[in-house]
Amino acid sequence: MxxxxxxxxxxxxxxxxxxxxxxxxxxxxxxxxxxxxxxxxxxxxxxxxxxxxxxxxxxxxxxxxxxxxxxxxxxxxxxxxxxxxxxxxxxxxxxxxxxxxxxxxxxxxxxxxxxxxxxxxxxxxxxxxxxxxxxxxxxxxxxxxxxxxxxxxxxxxxxxxxxxxxxxxxxxxxxxxxxxxxxxxxxxxxxxxxxxxxxxxxxxxxxxxxxxxxxxxxxxxxxxxxxxxxxxxxxxxxxxxxxxxxxxxxxxxxxxxxxxxxxxxxxxxxxxxxxxxxxxxxxxxxxxxxxxxxxxxxxxxxxxxxHFNADGTMQRVTQTTTGPPPNPGTPPTGNIAPSATASTSHVSSWESLAAINDGGTPSSSADRSNLVYGNWPEQGTQWIEYTWPSARSINRTSVYWFDDDQGIDLPASCRAQYWTGSAYADVPGQSSCGTAANTFNSVTFPTVSTTRLRLSITARAGNSTGVLEWQAFAA
Structure with a gap:
């Protein structure tokens, strides 16, 4: 008062x-x-x-x-x-x-x-x-x-x-x-x-x-x-x-x-x-x-x-006349990637973006028994992204790389990014983003609350990159 x-x-x-x-x-x-x-x-x-x-x-x-x-x-x-x-x-x-x-x-x-x-x-x-x-x-x-x-x-x-x-x-x-x-x-x-x-x-x-x-x-x-x-x-x-x-x-x-x-x-x-x-x-x-x-x-x-930023600071609240969307459920747990909408900078015409969050467990980086994602012939840095209808608290992501030895290879590097409400920023405190074949490569970080999570992927010279599964875990 x-x-x-x-x-x-x-x-x-x-x-x-x-x-x-x-x-x-x-x-x-x-x-x-x-x-x-x-x-x-x-x-x-x-x-x-x-x-x-x-x-x-x-x-x-x-x-x-x-x-x-x-x-x-x-x-x-x-x-x-x-x-x-x-x-x-x-x-x-x-x-x-x-x-x-x-x-x-x-x-x-x-x-x-x-x-x-x-x-x-x-x-x-x-x-x-x-x-x-x-x-x-x-x-x-x-x-x-x-x-x-x-x-x-x-x-x-x-x-x-x-x-x-x-x-x-x-x-x-x-x-x-x-x-x-x-x-x-x-x-x-x-x-x-x-x-x-x-x-x-x-x-x-x-x-x-x-x-x-x-x-x-x-x-x-x-x-x-x-x-x-x-x-x-x-x-x-x-x-x-x-x-x-x-x-x-x-x-x-x-x-x-x-x-x-x-x-x-x-x-x-x-x-x-x-x-x-x-x-x-x-x-x-x-x-x-x-x-x-x-x-x-x-x-x-x-x-x-x-919303909170990854460093714990608070984003300024946007005042609305509609109020928040309905939130009737219990907090999400485990891998929440399947509930997200995926997008990308580029996907090859004969491959599928749906591969990255279809819940599969690849047997190797060359596994084609399920859908695969690749961005050939693009080179340099490309990205894949998840969007949720409301903010999710996330502290780990894990990626299984695709390698077909035909132009799509393991990446040179990668990093996790999140949407701050106005721009993308690297997730603070994230561990090294692995590029190993035939395994899930995990990235851990302090909990970030965001509606959008992005994986920025930089290819090796002369190659493109691909993903068989990309997981995101609720804190």
Whole structure:
């Protein structure tokens, strides 16, 4: 929630609300993902085969220039494209010590329970606290887990505005809480019960241009923090808006290294996002003002694909009106080449590109018992390529060369390349690309997430090259 847009709540501190009973209704694939109500400040959570998004509800009337937020809702999808609104599962009345402002929240599982960390006004306008509710399932019901705020202005070294909690539990079971606004990022460890602080509140270092809205996750042993920034140094053209910057660290408490912008300016002045991996694909959830009748105080949640480069950096998210394609399956495993569409710089007219991913196991490099691929009479460097409909995480490729002793010979060299989203680049850290006959030659590398993988093949002088089978393996 953007603090510069903060205003006096229209609710009195004595109001107690009950969660509404709503029939869950699926919405067709599009961005924003739900338009029956306005939703904001999304936080994703994957449980089994379901992607949940926890979000506040914007209730401001058309033309109203302040936030009116009284409840938190749960949205879910089993394919990241078609969404169900389960209605309000917590609200201001969940916390009897609170009075107004159901701002940004996030749910973290632990010990078979689900802890819902919320930004809520406990002491009147301008005095934001962080509360914790708990439920036995992702859909609740949720009740106050503590009976008072977890973080408030009385917490030593608290932020200038105590909002936007993000909770991350590491592999060793230690949980961490980050939050803050007014350029005041804060971090603290949590005790195993998830409702008490475990040590002092610290000010994390390295979150360049931090404004608010942190979200933390881990990938391949590296910690990532995305957050809202409103600087005009490559972020936005007006500080009334915000982008999402990100930083990485090798320790969950930092120090952090700034990496750049991962989500540009959206159509609302606020910019609040979260990241999740679901069915082998990474996604970013965020909000904008694109729903019919939307605006800065009538926002809606959107979801788009997120891609990583081979070195672990994040590609800038492309904002769409269609949302991601359906992803209903389990993450692919093993050789995923048969599911790809193959292409090449050249294939001989009497040979077949289909040979490279037909699943065959050649007996030798001269084996013609199945389809074969060759690029005679082309010489120099040629390529073959796989394309998938959505990004795949790949860390190994293996090729069985074709050699007919009639102009097609074993290559001089080869290298694996991947599509970065705008260009092809050599896969960083790849092992040597073998050119031996009568065997699969494997190339290993750190996991790369991409929709397109290419094998660049350089021929020996005076020869062309060929392939009997080219495999690509899911990480």
């Amino acid at each position: 953007r603090a510069t847009l903060q205003c006096t709540s229209l609710l009195g501190a004595a109001i107690v609300l009950l969660a509404g009973v709503v029939v869950a209704t699926p919405a067709s694939a599009a961005n924003p993902i739900i338009t029956s109500v306005y939703t904001a400040d999304p936080a994703p959570l994957v449980v089994g085969n379901t992607l949940y998004v926890y979000a506040g509800r914007d209730e401001a009337a058309s033309g109203q220039q302040n936030f009116l937020m009284r409840e938190w809702r749960v949205l879910s999808s089993t394919d990241a494209a078609t969404w169900t609104d389960h209605g309000a599962k917590a609200n201001i009345g969940t916390f009897r010590w609170a009075g107004a402002d159901a701002w940004a929240s996030e749910v973290e599982p632990r010990n078979g329970k689900y802890y819902w960390y919320t930004s809520v006004n406990g002491n009147g306008a301008g005095w934001m606290d962080i509360g914790v509710a708990v439920g036995d399932s992702p859909l609740g019901p949720f009740t106050d887990a503590k009976g008072g705020p977890l973080i408030s202005d009385s917490t030593p070294n608290s932020s200038g505005l105590n909002i936007d909690p993000t909770v991350f539990t590491d592999d060793d079971g230690q949980a961490y809480l980050y939050w803050g606004s007014y350029w005041g990022a804060r971090a603290v460890k949590l005790k195993p019960n998830m409702i008490e602080l475990d040590g002092p509140v610290v000010t994390p270092q390295g979150l360049q241009d931090f404004w608010e809205a942190p979200f933390m996750f881990k990938r391949n042993g590296l910690y990532y923090m995305i957050y809202a920034a409103n600087d005009t140094n490559g972020c936005v053209t007006s500080s009334s808006y915000a982008c999402q910057r990100y930083a990485t660290a090798t320790n969950p408490m930092g120090p952090w290294t700034h990496r750049g912008v991962v989500l540009g300016q959206v159509s609302s002045t606020t910019n609040h996002a979260g990241v999740a991996q679901f069915n082998g694909q990474w996604y970013m959830v965020y909000h904008n003002a694109n729903a019919p009748g939307g605006g800065n105080f009538r926002r809606s949640v959107a979801v788009d694909l997120l």
